[in-house]
Amino acid sequence: MSQEIEQAAEENAIEKSGIARVIPCKQLDSFACFKWIGLAVTDFKRAKFISFTYGAIFTILPLAIYMLVYATEWHLVIAPAMVCFMLIGPFLAAGLYDVAWQFEKKRKPSLRHSLKAMSRNAVNEWGFGLFLMILMIFWLRVASLIHALYPEYLGFSLANAWPFLLLGTIVGFGFTVLVFFISAFTQPILLERKVDLATAVLSSMNAVWRNKVPMFIWACVILFSVFLGFVTFFAAFLVIMPLIGYATWHGYIETIETKIERKFE
Secondary structure: OHHHHHHHHHOOOOOOOOOOOOOOEOOOOOOHHHHHHHHHHHHHHHOHHHHHHHHHHHHHHHHHHHHHHHHHOOHHHHHHHHHHHHHHHHHHOHHHHHHHHHHHOOOOOOHHHHHOHHHOOHHHHHHHHHHHHHHHHHHHHHHHHHHHOOOOOOOOOHHHHHHHHHHHHHHHHHHHHHHHHHHOOHHHHHHHOOOOHHHHHHHHHHHHHHOHHHHHHHHHHHHHHHHHHHHOOOOOHHHHHHHHHHHHHHHHHHHEOOOOOOOOO
């Protein structure tokens, strides 16, 4: 009887969903993410040109979003637009994962090779990008509804806008948590393995669910890094985003199990 209770405790709805198979994961140390960051710093130093190139892309994108939104004077849409950047970030980071992967295999990475990363499991990888885009569009629709609630006769000020900003923040936080579960390891799985999208997504969600504390700490590190990017007017993204990308790959290597031992580990 005790074995049945223990087995039931180890199971979760994700594994029993029947939608797709779930790749097993390991149990992580609470502060495992700081080891990933240390490895990421090493990767950054070894591939400075590629790292800064991707960092520039991650810096220009949110800056362009901000300038576009500011030009339209839809101030309440600025925060949702930034969340959109966070939604598509995991998809754009595939090139960084490839760089870290090449280092793991004792090879010299190249920008050209990293740009081809999306073609290895193209159907599912682009399907994942489309899935993130749908989530982004849905969030924008929700944000526009919140914006529509703002009375036109009121001038924009913090005193007038704070209830709508608070509501948008709460909804945006919910979307961010959902996307973190979905995308924490999905892209690295699709990059390295020939699996379907459902398997990758459910495996990512399962890994986050089974490692709540270490993944919560990792999520806090990411949120703090994004905050630093915002307060520096996105300039810090030049370094922060490549580091997050490399660290995510090392987190994937440590978290998601494989039947065949990786020769480059």
